[in-house]
Amino acid sequence: MSTPASKFGWYELMTTDTAAAGAFYSTVVEGWKTKEMGVPGMPYTIYELNGIGIAGMMPLPKEAGPAPAWIGYIHVPAVDDYAQRVVAAGGKIHKEPTDVPGMLRFCVVIDPQGAPYVLFTTVPMENPPATPAAGTPGTIGWHELMAEDGAKAFDYYSSQYGWGKGDVHDMGQMGPYQMFTVDGVAVGGIMTRPPNVPSSFWNFYFQVDGMKAAVGRIEAAGGKVCNGPHQVPGGSWIVQGMDPQGASFCLVSGTE
Numbered sequence: 001m002s003t004p005a006s007k008f009g010w011y012e013l014m015t016t017d018t019a020a021a022g023a024f025y026s027t028v029v030e031g032w033k034t035k036e037m038g039v040p041g042m043p044y045t046i047y048e049l050n051g052i053g054i055a056g057m058m059p060l061p062k063e064a065g066p067a068p069a070w071i072g073y074i075h076v077p078a079v080d081d082y083a084q085r086v087v088a089a090g091g092k093i094h095k096e097p098t099d100v101p102g103m104l105r106f107c108v109v110i111d112p113q114g115a116p117y118v119l120f121t122t123v124p125m126e127n128p129p130a131t132p133a134a135g136t137p138g139t140i141g142w143h144e145l146m147a148e149d150g151a152k153a154f155d156y157y158s159s160q161y162g163w164g165k166g167d168v169h170d171m172g173q174m175g176p177y178q179m180f181t182v183d184g185v186a187v188g189g190i191m192t193r194p195p196n197v198p199s200s201f202w203n204f205y206f207q208v209d210g211m212k213a214a215v216g217r218i219e220a221a222g223g224k225v226c227n228g229p230h231q232v233p234g235g236s237w238i239v240q241g242m243d244p245q246g247a248s249f250c251l252v253s254g255t256e
Contacts, residue, residue: 005162006082007182008143010073010120011055011204015245018045018057021068024243027221028214028251029206031138049138052130063095068247072143072202073106073118074161082119082160083107089156112156113148115200134185135207141252142205142238143188150192153200154178157190169233203240205252211237214251229256 015021022034022045032054035046045057060068076082079097087093090112097107106120132139147153157163157180166179166186177191193200208214211229218225218241226248228239237253 005164005182006074006076007161007187008072008140008204009075009122010118011070011140012073012118013055013057013068013070013247014060015057015068015243015247016060017245018043018059021057021243021245021247022047024221024223025206025249028208028217028223029138030208049132049136052132054132054138054140068243068245069201070204070247070249071108071116071118072204073120076119076121076161079105079107079119079121083109085160086111086119089160091156111153111200113153113200115145115147115153115202117202135254137207137209139207140204141207141236142250144203144205144250145188145190145200146193146197146203147190147200148193150175150178150190154180154190201248203248203250205238205250208251208253210255211239211251211253212256214253215239218251231256 013021025047026032026034031049032047035048037044037046043059046053047055047057083093083097086109092110093107094110094116095108097105099105102123104120104122106118108116108118110116145153164181164184166181169177171177174194175192177189179186179189181187215225215229222244224242226240226242229237231237237256238250240250242248
């Protein structure tokens, strides 16, 4: 039986200063505005684009470790079943399946090579909001995994979530960059991490309009450009950065 294709559907920043991080990303990523959605004792912030939730933010929990970070949510038909599939494939459950009443059920897992991500299943909505078109500034334009072994990581995610094999780019000493597809559309890439990257993790690229201007906003808002800007195959420009609290993030733009 074929595996239904699953895809990233939410992104979440766990950070030490939500107010400062909210101001930073609202400055750097065009169109993002913050909206408080938490309840007493459980603060939660939404990053909205034209009134539509794109990502979330919460105070860094102790069990997540000391370093602020972004994490991605993969939408699956049944969280509990897919969590057990992760374990069967050599991964781990970091946080057992949990309900957010009226919204979703989620489970934090770690893939066989140590990269964390979240599985989630949403409660059906009568009139879900329209999703902004791909490439719109403020959307997530690319997903990238730095893995211990890129080829094995692709096999894992492909078998778990039905991702297709896209083009492969030869990156010289850095090895092959394997793009993956969902429903025939390239949405990300997987590669073996370089020696200066200490562990396996997912990167998420936020879409912006014009990379030079975006780099200026990063620096003016107190962030750091760690790599780039670079033009990549296909013509897009990318940059890898770090926010003022220490979380890694990336930007992508169709123009310099």
